[in-house]
Amino acid sequence: MHPSTEVSHSHPHPLEHDHKKCVSEALDIAEHLCVVRGVQLTPIRHQVLELIWDSHKAVKAYDLLDRIKPLQHAAKPATIYRALDFLIEQGLIHRVESLNAFVGCSCSGHQHELLLLICKRCNEVEERPAPKVMTALSEEFSQAGFVAYSKAIEAQGICVKCRESQGNQN
Ligand SMILES: [Zn+2]
Ligand SMILES: [Zn+2]
Ligand SMILES: [Zn+2]
Incomplete structure (x- = not known):
């Protein structure tokens, strides 16, 4: 995703892209991928x-459960969690640890490091591969003798769309 230059300031949440395509x-x-990997x-x-x-x-997860109930009446929390684990x-x-929530991976369909x-x-949530950051982080881990299970770094803030929709205050 490139920084948007055509944001309309009249709408609080401008639609910048064709999300159906995403x-x-x-x-x-x-x-x-599931066919290639032989998983269902x-x-x-x-x-x-x-x-x-x-x-x-x-x-x-509980929002997913609410939304899936009308489609799959038998869906239980455990069903949702198993599906999430698989995905x-x-x-x-990706699991967003700090929000205890989930977001679709927009880059590759394999395990990867990300910001x-x-x-x-x-x-x-926007994901960025940030290879330089990840290389530096790996060095820190090895100096510390630390084995990281995951290398996702989460930063909280205000996205470019929200900043532009508030008229670039601050
Ligand atoms: Zn989209
Ligand atoms: Zn990803
Ligand atoms: Zn935002």
């Missing part, structure tokens, strides 16, 4: 992924 691409990649994207896993991709906002394992979504920029105003 969703269809994400689902196509997921379906393809079951209807419930597919639905959870689709619901997470409803927007770029982080989604909590994380397959690198299709998550979390907007406290709109809850959107």
Whole structure:
């Protein structure tokens, strides 16, 4: 995603991109990867992924449960958690630890290191690979003799869209 230059200031949340495209691409990649890997994207896993991709906002597990109930009456919290675990394992979504929520992975469909920029105003999460940061972090870990399970760095703040929609105050 490039920084937007065509943001309309009349709308609080301008639609900068064709989100339907994000969703269809994400689902196509997921379906393809599952076939290649010989794992099953079951209807419930597919639905959870689709619901997470409803927007770029982080989604909590209980919100997913609420939204999936009308579609799958038998869905229980454990069903949702199992689907989430699967999607994380397959690198299709990321857990946002600081929000205890989940967001669709927009880059690769494999496990990777990343920097998550979390907007406290709109809850959107942007992921950036940030290779230089990650290399520096790896060096710190090895100097400390520390084995990291994950290398996601989460930063909280205000995203470019929210800043522009408030007229670049501050
Ligand atoms: Zn999108
Ligand atoms: Zn990702
Ligand atoms: Zn925002």
